[in-house]
Amino acid sequence: MIPEQVLVSTTTDSDAAARQLAADAVEARLGACAQVVGPITSVYRWEGRVHTDPEWRVEVKTAADRADALVAHLRQRHTYDVPEVITTPIVGGSADYLAWVVEQTRPE
Secondary structure, eight states, X not given: OOOXXXXXXXXXXXXXXXXXXXXXXXXXXXXXXXXXXXXXXXXXXXXXXXXXXXXXXXXXXXXGGGHHHHHHHHHHHOOSSSOOEEEEEEOOOXXXXXXXXXXXXXXX
16 A cells, blocks of 8 residues: 655754744645654764764655655755655544645645
């Protein structure tokens, strides 16, 4: 079964940057809605060292056929050299909500 909706997530270094990425995605109709979660603590290896930093997660719900455009949109606007951008299929949920997600990601 191929999902009709997906969740695309990324992280960034500030609440303001996360809110901007979320708003831009929804304004562009690439996401139906987005949540900003944080701060969270991220532990990662970068340039040969282990770092521990606060980050904010942006979770955007979108139609599966808009996911590639959303990923490109996020990567283009992101401040990180190699941003985390992950797409996860939505395999179930409220039928009304999932239909709304698809409807909101269609150009007007």
